[in-house]
Amino acid sequence: MTRQHSNKVLDTQVASVSPPTPDKSCHAAAMGTDASATYAKSAQIFSHNRRFIPGGVVSVNRAVQPEIVFIKGQGAYVWDADGHRYIDYHAAFAPHLLGHNDPYVTDAVISVLRKGASLYGTGTTELEGHLAELICRHIPAVESVQFLNTGSEATYQAIRLARAVTQRDHIIVTQGGYNGWHDDVSCNLMTPLDVIGPRISPGEYPYIPISAGIPREHQRLVHPINFNDLESVEYACQKYSIAAFITEPVLQNLGIVKPAVGYLEGLRRLADRYGFVLIFDEVKTGFRHGVGGYSRIAGVMPDLAVYGKALANGYPIAALGGKKELMDWFVHPELSKRVLLAGTYNAHPVPAAAAIATIERLLMNDGEVYRHVESLGQKMQEGLEKILRTLGVEAVVARQGSAFCIYFMDHCPKDWHDLAGHHDFGFDEQMRRKLIELGVYFFPVAAKQCSISFAHTTEDIDATLEQIKNQLSEMLR
Numbered sequence: 001m002t003r004q005h006s007n008k009v010l011d012t013q014v015a016s017v018s019p020p021t022p023d024k025s026c027h028a029a030a031m032g033t034d035a036s037a038t039y040a041k042s043a044q045i046f047s048h049n050r051r052f053i054p055g056g057v058v059s060v061n062r063a064v065q066p067e068i069v070f071i072k073g074q075g076a077y078v079w080d081a082d083g084h085r086y087i088d089y090h091a092a093f094a095p096h097l098l099g100h101n102d103p104y105v106t107d108a109v110i111s112v113l114r115k116g117a118s119l120y121g122t123g124t125t126e127l128e129g130h131l132a133e134l135i136c137r138h139i140p141a142v143e144s145v146q147f148l149n150t151g152s153e154a155t156y157q158a159i160r161l162a163r164a165v166t167q168r169d170h171i172i173v174t175q176g177g178y179n180g181w182h183d184d185v186s187c188n189l190m191t192p193l194d195v196i197g198p199r200i201s202p203g204e205y206p207y208i209p210i211s212a213g214i215p216r217e218h219q220r221l222v223h224p225i226n227f228n229d230l231e232s233v234e235y236a237c238q239k240y241s242i243a244a245f246i247t248e249p250v251l252q253n254l255g256i257v258k259p260a261v262g263y264l265e266g267l268r269r270l271a272d273r274y275g276f277v278l279i280f281d282e283v284k285t286g287f288r289h290g291v292g293g294y295s296r297i298a299g300v301m302p303d304l305a306v307y308g309k310a311l312a313n314g315y316p317i318a319a320l321g322g323k324k325e326l327m328d329w330f331v332h333p334e335l336s337k338r339v340l341l342a343g344t345y346n347a348h349p350v351p352a353a354a355a356i357a358t359i360e361r362l363l364m365n366d367g368e369v370y371r372h373v374e375s376l377g378q379k380m381q382e383g384l385e386k387i388l389r390t391l392g393v394e395a396v397v398a399r400q401g402s403a404f405c406i407y408f409m410d411h412c413p414k415d416w417h418d419l420a421g422h423h424d425f426g427f428d429e430q431m432r433r434k435l436i437e438l439g440v441y442f443f444p445v446a447a448k449q450c451s452i453s454f455a456h457t458t459e460d461i462d463a464t465l466e467q468i469k470n471q472l473s474e475m476l477r
């Protein structure tokens with residue numbers, strides 16, 4: 001059975017997100033009740049928070065339907081305020097590679113606080129030196145590293161550093177990629193096709209802001225192009241004085257859009273030829289796919305790379321690292337060339353301890369974490385493919401290790417236009433919302449990555465597959 005594709009790109013902002021033996025035996029569909037009764041306590045908390053917080057959420061990406069307030073996370077599960085338990089595949093937009101509240105990481109955090117660590121705000125600490133050494137030792141692309149609190153801060157600094165070193169202002173970004181909330185990169189995410197127009201190659205797209213308040217003068221310095229499109233990189237390099245190209249090496253804000261064979265190598269060649277700084281945004285790929293980052297898997301070295309999310313299994317810390325000759329511009333002897341990097345909370349001892357513990361855990365027992373999540377990922381992919389085949393649903397499963405996405409189209413997308421033109425966004429979102437009702441939390445925005453953690457078990461995967469099979473059968477009826 002093949003459905004008609006609606007091809008409708010939903011109006012999303014950045015998005016870019018037991019068997020269910022729920023503690024309470026029921027979610028809305030299971031109970032046959034309406035959502036307001038199922039999530040009554042959540043609704044109450046939202047209503048309270050809206051009085052004091054614009055929109056009731058502190059990150060616009062968290063504003064989704066159904067509105068659920070979570071109050072606890074442990075291992076592979078999260079619990080909501082109304083007592084429902086969910087198998088979690090959102091992982092807070094992917095940081096929880098080890099699972100929620102991993103005991104090894106939690107112990108490290110408690111221990112560092114008990115020892116009297118505080119935010120001294122002066123000088124260096126042994127902790128940050130230890131973390132820096134671990135990162136430089138294990139990531140071939142990183143000779144020297146700095147710490148910030150969020151991925152956005154780190155991508156901001158990477159671009160600023162690239163501009164300083166090259167003394168050029170223009171940058172290239174990927175249509176459909178997400179690199180944070182600042183002016184250089186708050187653009188061209190899931191841009192509706194009727195806004196952006198047809199695919200252009202070679203060429204560039206207009207800067208389409210995803211935020212108000214970005215100066216027009218600044219917008220003209222940013223050139224969005226397709227993923228997997230070396231001709232357009234070359235086009236931009238010939239037309240502008242390009243300081244940097246920042247891109248996720250796998251587009252994980254559109255699910256899992258992989259680089260074509262030779263694409264990343266081609267970027268390296270073009271960076272060398274045109275003298276721009278190649279920045280891999282590994283905020284999602286780094287640590288989730290290997291301690292060495294995706295650059296190690298691909299065997300392609302960027303000039304700079306940015307890490308966050310799985311680096312500290314959910315604690316707020318990010319890293320910007322790369323070639324020492326570039327990183328040294330943060331302490332350039334000539335004041336006019338020195339790049340300002342500062343931050344009251346940089347390498348705060350709590351997230352720094354969490355990051356060290358996370359990396360230690362990821363390295364333990366010869367990489368058992370990665371073996372486990374790979375085997376669960378494979379089980380999930382094979383199970384999904386079997387279900388889709390049996391039900392006759394036109395869909396494919398894209399996966400990189402523990403991260404996967406179902407695309408309701410007949411091939412894995414190569415870029416945003418391919419995805420926007422073929423994926424059935426409406427069907428995807430409907431499936432996600434139904435699964436939530438059944439105790440499986442796929443972030444309820446179409447084409448968003450699902451993330452498996454070390455805490456998930458084969459039973460969790462089996463239970464999830466069972467729910468997906470039931471749900472898809474129901475939706476196709």
Ligand SMILES: Cc1ncc(COP(=O)(O)O)c(C=O)c1O
Binds near residue numbers: 150155180281283
């Ligand atoms: C690839 C990528 N880069 C950068 C960011 C921004 O990181 P943060 O939300 O920590 O500022 C994100 C966040 O989702 C991301 O997915």
